Amino acid sequence: MTLLPDLALVLLILTAAVWTVAVRDRRDAVIGFIVVGLLLSLAWVRLNAVDVALTEAAIGGGATGLLLLRACARLVPRPAESVLPHPAMRILTVLLCSAIAAGLAAIVLMPVEPPATLAPEAAASMGELGLGNPITVVLLAYRALDTLLEKVVLVLALIGVWTLTPDQFWGGAPASLRAQQSSGALTLLAQVLPPVGVVIGVYLIWNGADHPGGTFQGGTVLAAMWLLVMMADLREPPEIRLHSLRLLVILGPVVFLVAGFAGFWIANGFLSYPPAFAKPIIVIVEAALALSIAVILGMLVAGPAARAPR
Amino acid sequence: MIGTATVYGLCASGLVAIGLYGLVLHPTPLRKVIAFNLLGSGTFVLFGVAARRGGAAGFLADPVPQAMVITGIVVAFASTALAVALLLRLQETGASSIETTPPEQQDNGAS
Numbered sequence: 001m002t003l004l005p006d007l008a009l010v011l012l013i014l015t016a017a018v019w020t021v022a023v024r025d026r027r028d029a030v031i032g033f034i035v036v037g038l039l040l041s042l043a044w045v046r047l048n049a050v051d052v053a054l055t056e057a058a059i060g061g062g063a064t065g066l067l068l069l070r071a072c073a074r075l076v077p078r079p080a081e082s083v084l085p086h087p088a089m090r091i092l093t094v095l096l097c098s099a100i101a102a103g104l105a106a107i108v109l110m111p112v113e114p115p116a117t118l119a120p121e122a123a124a125s126m127g128e129l130g131l132g133n134p135i136t137v138v139l140l141a142y143r144a145l146d147t148l149l150e151k152v153v154l155v156l157a158l159i160g161v162w163t164l165t166p167d168q169f170w171g172g173a174p175a176s177l178r179a180q181q182s183s184g185a186l187t188l189l190a191q192v193l194p195p196v197g198v199v200i201g202v203y204l205i206w207n208g209a210d211h212p213g214g215t216f217q218g219g220t221v222l223a224a225m226w227l228l229v230m231m232a233d234l235r236e237p238p239e240i241r242l243h244s245l246r247l248l249v250i251l252g253p254v255v256f257l258v259a260g261f262a263g264f265w266i267a268n269g270f271l272s273y274p275p276a277f278a279k280p281i282i283v284i285v286e287a288a289l290a291l292s293i294a295v296i297l298g299m300l301v302a303g304p305a306a307r308a309p310r
Numbered sequence: 311m312i313g314t315a316t317v318y319g320l321c322a323s324g325l326v327a328i329g330l331y332g333l334v335l336h337p338t339p340l341r342k343v344i345a346f347n348l349l350g351s352g353t354f355v356l357f358g359v360a361a362r363r364g365g366a367a368g369f370l371a372d373p374v375p376q377a378m379v380i381t382g383i384v385v386a387f388a389s390t391a392l393a394v395a396l397l398l399r400l401q402e403t404g405a406s407s408i409e410t411t412p413p414e415q416q417d418n419g420a421s
Contacts, residue, residue, distance in 0.1 A: 003312065003314065003317060006314055006317045006318070007317060010317055010318065010320070010321040013321055013325070014321060014324045014325070014328070017324070017325055017328045017329070017348055018328055020328075020332070020344060020345075020348060021328055021329070021331060021332035021336075021341075021344075021345055021348070026338065026340055026341060026344075029341060029344055030344065033344050033347060033348065036325075036348065036351065037351070040351055040355065043318055043321065043355065043358075044355075044358060046314060046318065047314075047315070047318055047355075047358040047359065047361065047362045047371065048361075048362055048365070048370040048371040049358055049361065049362075049371060049376045049379070051376060051380060052354075052358065052376050052379050052380055052383075055379075055380045055383050055384070056351075056354075056383060059383050059384060059387045060347075060351065060383055060386075060387075063387055064347060064386075064387055064390055067387075067390060067391055067394055068340070068343070068344060068390075068394070070394075071340060071394045071397065071398065072340070074398055074401075075340060075397060075398065075401055076401060085335060085337075089335075090335060093331055093334050093335050094331065097327040097328075097330045097331045097334075098327060100326065100327055100330060101323045101324055101326065101327035102323075104319075104322070104323035104326060104327075104356065105319070105320050105323040108316055108319030108320060108322070108323060108356075108359060109316065109319075109320075111316075111363055115360075115363040115364045116360070116364055117364030117365070117372045118364070118372060118374040119364060119365065119369045119371075119372045119373065119374070121374075122369075122372075122373045122374055123369070134369055134373035135373050135376055135377050135380065137373070138373045138374050138376075138377035139377045139380065139381070142374070143374065143377060143378075146377075146378065146381055147377075147381060150381045150384060150385055153385055153388060154384065154385075154388050157388035157389065157391060157392050158388075160392045160395070161391060161392055161395040164395045164396065164398075164399040166402070214380075216380055216383075216384055293384075296388075297387070300387070300388060300391035301391065303391075303394075303395050303398065304395055304398075304399070
């Protein structure tokens with residue numbers, strides 16, 4: 001099979017990456033970064049990783065892009081910021097970075113034989129649980145502890161963002177995500193798209209057991225719909241003191257922990273599932289996780305509270 | 311003969327170098343955050359290359375590194391969000407750059 005499309009894609013990715021770093025205006029840099037994210041999701045498809053491609057497109061390109069664009073709009077540029085260090089310093093940095101690239105390239109060009117793989121172990125737990133998507137099996141059974149800790153990291157990141165709230169605004173709502181000039185097209189989109197988007201999000205979560213998709217991808221789509229509604233100013237971001245909001249944030253990790261500890265009584269130990277009930281337990285955990293992910297991602301983009309509580 | 315995985319492996323090496331260059335050289339914190347994300351993306355693709363080469367037991371690719379990358383992308387997003395929130399807070403409270411500013415000049419930088 002010809003490598004031409006792959007080479008073209010790689011060339012595009014690297015060009016966009018160089019542009020992202022080299023361009024003078026930071027807004028252009030963010031747009032370059034979004035382009036890299038979207039191109040990378042194509043690369044992930046070529047690497048036989050459709051689940052990663054969905055995540056990269058949704059989070060790497062979409063959510064991070066929105067977050068950075070918003071930061072661009074709110075950070076005041078300073079004249080000293082566009083000054084780059086001395087040319088000699090730049091050349092030295094280019095040389096050192098090239099050396100690192102060469103080292104990595106050498107590792108890539110000299111693969112280990114036979115290639116290291118944990119696929120057989122993942123396949124074994126797949127057979128026990130009766131799920132068809134190996135990624136979901138790894139995320140929620142074979143390496144469930146990683147996923148649990150990652151959820152805790154998400155909650156900690158949100159707590160970190162919230163602690164940056166100025167004292168007088170504590171408990172209030174984050175700054176509005178409203179676009180500067182209201183646009184009829186955006187409002188219409190925010191009214192028409194969410195019903196479809198929510199169905200797609202739930203489909204990705206439900207389908208993730210057997211096909212590409214899952215909690216992360218579905219949760220991000222749900223978060224994107226919520227953010228769209230907030231950007232079109234149809235809804236304001238909620239106040240961070242709301243108990244219902246905080247409950248949704250910790251719902252996923254709590255359900256996951258309860259299922260994990262239940263493993264001591266109903267199966268072989270922490271985070272293990274009895275084969276007969278594995279699928280229902282995993283689907284319940286996934287649903288709770290997806291809800292929490294959607295809320296956490298949305299609130300992470302919205303940022304710390306910027307208005308006094310009403 | 312160079313395979314698909316190798317092509318993307320080289321791409322990942324380039325991404326890591328480009329990201330590192332931006333991270334080291336850009337004086338603006340926001341540009342550093344963007345460059346750091348490029349560096350991270352390059353690392354993720356290296357995982358993807360290892361996954362693609364490790365395809366076994368009927369899978370086209372090893373699902374374990376792929377699952378780790380999904381976890382990694384989400385954690386990278388969370389840390390980016392925290393970094394951006396810190397930058398905005400830094401601007402509210404005074405200096406908006408990592409450059410060392412003498413304490414007596416900090417008031418001038420405030421809005």
